[in-house]
Amino acid sequence: MLCAWPTRADAPRAGVDYLLLGQATSEPTPQRACAPGVLARHQDVLSIAAPAQGWSGEPQAVDVFGVLSGEVRISHGQRQVCGSMHDARTRDSRFRAGVGMVVVPKAGDREPIVVSWARPLKARWVPTLQLGAPSPVQQNDTARLLVRAACIAVAIALALSALMGFATTRDRLFLLYVVVCLVFVLWQAVLGGLSGYPEPWLPVHDRASWWLVGLTAFSEALLLPILWRLNGGDRRWPRSRAWQHAVLWGLVAVGCSVPWLGMPALGTLAAALETLYLLGCVLCLGVGVWALWRGDAQALAGLGALLPWWILVVAEAVGARWLIAYRIEALQVATTWFLMMAAFALNLRLGRLRQQRDEMRQLADTDMLTGLPNRRAGLRLL
Template sequence: MADGGGAKGGRSSRAWAVRLLILLLVLLWPVAGMAQALQVDRDFLLLGEATDQQAPVRVCTPEILARLTHVIQVQPPVGGWPGAPQALDVFNVFAGEVMISHGERQVCGHMQDARTRDSRFRAGIGMVMVPKAGNTDPILVAWEPPLKSRWIPTVRLGAPSPVQQSDTARLLIRTACIAIALALALSALMGYFTTRGRDFLTYALVCVLLVVWQSILSGLSGYPEPWLPVGRAAPVWMVAISALSYGVMIWMLWRLCGGRRAVRNSRRAMLWMTAALGLVALLTPFMSHHMLAVTAVALDGVFAAACVIALGVGFVSLRRGHYHVVDGIVAVVPLLMLMLADVSGNRLLVEYRVEAAQLVVTWFLMMSAYSLNRSLGHMRQQRDEMRQLADTDMLTGLPNRRAGLRQLEQYLLETRLNGQPLSIGFLDIDLFKQINDRYGHDVGDQVLVSVARTLESGVRNRSDVIRMGGEEFLILLPGSSADVALPRLEQLRERVSLQAAGLDHDGLVVTSSIGLAELRPDDNDVAALLRRADNAMYRAKRSGRNRVVDARDTPLAD
């Protein structure tokens, strides 16, 4: 049976190896062809070709200009503009058009379509102009009414290079946060396929949802081309995705902070709250702009209250000794700090609102992933402990019969592969029933433990000594022929006979009978090997006990 299983496993492994080799060849073939195609006879490689396509510009139509109700004038310095190039970049306009105008130049754009903006500005809407020296005309900046009163735009003016570098830095932060969320989602998805744990699948879906939220917030849903149908409906998308995101984040924070354990029957309340926020998301397409603004503020209030409650529950759980809630506390504190900074009108937050929101959400996802992976590690530890208990003899701490036979089958497979010998010793404590009857089962247990420790000390690997049941032990000797194993088993037999003195019971005698067998080429499985060792052990008992008998000297048939 073991050889059959090993052959089947070997064929399966070879089949997988062939499939992997074919896959690698399929993948490497286009790469090799590409490498050949890229061979050049020059010192450089020229890509692309000349084009007559003009840079896309979003025209400020009268319809667009009519919606731009908020206007500011960026005044020149004293004495007028110096005649040097000026770059102006507008950030943190989450929805609607932005217009920048100076003299005869006028550009419009919005964050959800990168194709219609100046390619030098990707995190904001910008324009580079060169006012004549001494010109005193201001630069006009106009935008649509913001969804929230505190969502005011940030306008940066300066030399083109530093302004563009600041814009690029913002873009890097935004894309990095989305990349981290996608990586966490992929990791959770692989965890789901490995463990089939629903928590991993739920976390992956949460990551994807927050990727969409971040993309709309940062304008990356339109980069390099629009891949979400946001367009003019940015406020609707923003409120709808915020409602869904707040729902799942509150649910996760409640779990991370120990709310399900601290507050009984809270699961139903959390389900109702999540369903209510989902309903709000579904109703957003039918709301007016004013109603969307009211809903957005209300959602912020609900989320802030939920974070405060989750933090309080986390501290209560921490005082009760549930230290795993530290993950939730560490996750919720930055969210509350961001809300406090928003309410207080912190200048740094106003300048970097998008980046701050994305970084806080990314931190939340990372802490959630850490908690999820730690739970997985705890489950694996419990599984390993249960497996260890299932494979261990409780009295002696040795591997039990099931684990021992599995180990022996593994040695048999290795022996078939490397051609090394394999021997086993089947040991039975002599007259063990009389020991129990005369001294009691407590002393019998002491004898079993003492013999187990003696046998363990005589082998290289503790797992090579197995308690087969009752007073029987199996000793595995991989790499040893019968001629080599015989003196080792004789030495173990002598050491077992010396254990009675250490137990300090008058008249106690402990001896053992051992049957030795070596794996033969015609053995199809471990059963034949065990039968020969067992027969040799009974031959030792019939020959007077307290001895080792080699199966090769045993006339009994297998």
């Protein structure tokens, strides 16, 4: 039998086949009360009633997703907790993608579970609540976190790959792609709450709506011109670059002005950005179809990048239940797909650059009249 005596974690004893880190603690489990100021901002309240025969007496887990700004209150009887999506320290550690709580009502008890939150910036962006046994609810919560973290990890990996491409080619488009990836990493971190996991590393706090709208403006400033180019707009209308620059810098200016807007103006701007993006997608789709009809095979990359966005648009129009439940994950997956298609287009460009380099080298080493190696090639061979 082995006995674990307290030892320094950085100096394990020789011959011991385990390493004990940390030490026993006397700190209680943190319980975060709801401040009156937080509850005063909660306009939406939902009371989850007990079943007809009352609660069964088994633990009940409640998990709330999709509250992008402010805190969520979950209460049952005298117990209540408040948690913010953008600060993991305020949440129950058993729930990582949402704000959750596990309650154990007595058998036959009819006391409802009450959930409240601040009114969302967009009327259609309603939160999703999941009620059930702790194990499946927590597993679903963990799966959501994995999807969100995986999308951000893919964006970071694509940015590193583009950096290596720039080191090879010195093409500034690769650096632009790195900037696009970093902007979308920040946007996804605020959208999915990873800006506060495991501790806040972005100063979001109570300004989550401002951060989200500002980063949305920056994202659209980069996304729309790239979609236009992927669908062949640049190749068909070279003079459209002036309009692309106008859209880019206009949206950047809008994003920079977001911190000084009030909540009503912020909601109006969010709706305007959504409309602008939809119009941009319609225009890019028309250009891509026309370019493909004219024999431009490169437009396939742009049409492929648009595909998930149009799936989301159609799902939003028909009120699809899965989009309401998994809106954040769906947006992140669509964004990741767009970044992958843009990386595919960059790889095609890299292949063309290498082909041009080989052709120039062959022209430099070949006599144009005879087709034989010239003096430069002969000296290098010698």
